[in-house]
Amino acid sequence: xxxxxxRRTTAPDTGEVVGPARVDRRTKSLTKRLRPGDVAVIDxxxxxxxxxxxxxxxxxxxVLNAAPSTSGRxxxxxxxxxxxxxxxxxxxxxxDVMAVAEGRTLRVVDGAVYDGDALVAEGVAQxxxxxxxxxxxxxxxxxxxxxxxxxxxxxxxxxxRDLLLDGVGVPDIDTRLxxxxxxxxxxxxxxxxxxxxxxxxxxxYRPVLIGVDGGADAIIEAGWRPDLIxxxxxxxxxxxxxxxxxxxxxxxxxxxxxxxxRVEQLGVPHVVFPATGTxxxxxxxxxxxxxxxxxxxxxxxxxxxxxxxxxxSGMASTFLTRLRxxxxxxxxxxxxxxxxxxxxxxxxxxxxxxxLLALGVALASTASGQTLIGLLGARLDDVVxxxxxxxxxxx
Numbered sequence: 208x209x210x211x212x213x214r215r216t217t218a219p220d221t222g223e224v225v226g227p228a229r230v231d232r233r234t235k236s237l238t239k240r241l242r243p244g245d246v247a248v249i250d251x252x253x254x255x256x257x258x259x260x261x262x263x264x265x266x267x268x269x270v271l272n273a274a275p276s277t278s279g280r281x282x283x284x285x286x287x288x289x290x291x292x293x294x295x296x297x298x299x300x301x302x303d304v305m306a307v308a309e310g311r312t313l314r315v316v317d318g319a320v321y322d323g324d325a326l327v328a329e330g331v332a333q334x335x336x337x338x339x340x341x342x343x344x345x346x347x348x349x350x351x352x353x354x355x356x357x358x359x360x361x362x363x364x365x366x367x368r369d370l371l372l373d374g375v376g377v378p379d380i381d382t383r384l385x386x387x388x389x390x391x392x393x394x395x396x397x398x399x400x401x402x403x404x405x406x407x408x409x410x411x412y413r414p415v416l417i418g419v420d421g422g423a424d425a426i427i428e429a430g431w432r433p434d435l436i437x438x439x440x441x442x443x444x445x446x447x448x449x450x451x452x453x454x455x456x457x458x459x460x461x462x463x464x465x466x467x468x469r470v471e472q473l474g475v476p477h478v479v480f481p482a483t484g485t486x487x488x489x490x491x492x493x494x495x496x497x498x499x500x501x502x503x504x505x506x507x508x509x510x511x512x513x514x515x516x517x518x519x520s521g522m523a524s525t526f527l528t529r530l531r532x533x534x535x536x537x538x539x540x541x542x543x544x545x546x547x548x549x550x551x552x553x554x555x556x557x558x559x560x561x562x563l564l565a566l567g568v569a570l571a572s573t574a575s576g577q578t579l580i581g582l583l584g585a586r587l588d589d590v591v592x593x594x595x596x597x598x599x600x601x602x
Contacts, residue, residue: 223316224246224295225313225314225315226245226269227246227310228248228309228310228311229241229248229310230305231248232305234254237249238258238265243267245267246267246268247262250272250273251272252275252278253277254285254286255283255285257394257396259288260288262294263288263289267294268315269295271313272298274299277298278345279344280345283345286333290334291335295332297315297318297320297330297333298331298333301328303328304327307320307327317332363483363524363527364527367483371528376482378455379478381453382453384415388414388499388500389417390417391417391422391494391505392417392422392423392426392433392505393420393422393507394419394422395487395507397506398422399425402539405503405505405539414503415434415435415494416431416435419436420437420443420486422505423450424444424446427446432451433450435453439464440456440465440469448473448475453477454478455479455480455489456477456478458480460482460483464479467479484524487525488524488525491529491532491536492532502532503538504536
């Protein structure tokens, strides 16, 4: 028997899952409209951590991947996150599953996907054991990826040498960054938790807030307004683009800028920044070139696996950009561990109480103070008696 399309169900005897299909080749786009109980249909080779965490937040009934969620290229964390969250993951279903019509009710039984009684595709139902085995194999192939990374880094350095070394091609902007601290927000690893820990830092130091694509939405959701929005504009909302922030559209080196038409249609002022790297790299290079004193990064990539999650093409720019900005760059997690705002509310309360206690002791040591304390005590007794009469109903 089929169940409500908005509720995830698993029959105890067959492991059957039923739900409406939500289909998109771009996992990032799919999560914007995915609802609890839906069946997510994606085509995502090497499912990365950020995408998996976004899927888990949507609570789908199952995730169907046309591609292998782990190719063995590197130990990506996405499949493990989904399986650990109890979300069924079926891999390597092939192109046929992407032809499913949006909203069609699908049945997922082990590794088979049905539309009604018709078999759509068959794949591999992942388990904790199969994911662990794939991860172990992928770790053995890291040396090959490191060699590819080294070659790609040299290629990127040749193409973007002028930008990395001399800042050639960085556009002029109106927002003043020179001598100021800058907070760059990317919708990446633990960006929400990091923003919460940085509230005191933001309130006290008032850094320039730069949102990278959807990072601008994250800043607004946290209660602030971004000063700059940088990116190809594929995952930022219209509300953020129209919030009054200065817009920097990231373009390819050949001049193509996929997000330019959208920005022009909204009629918001903007500048274009042609560069080969990722949008988060562009934001860091912009902040560094314009004289930022300190660059605090939220949700950006820092570890080897995180670099690999970006793919080989994006990994080199991310690595070299961090070499370029050097000692200015601080990861948000480091700030949250090291930073303590100057005085906390608890400390302030204790300070006030200590002052009142000292004042009371000083008054009690003088005759006039003792008289005043006695008068205050009598007045307090009157207030207590009056309140007691109200509660007890006495005239």
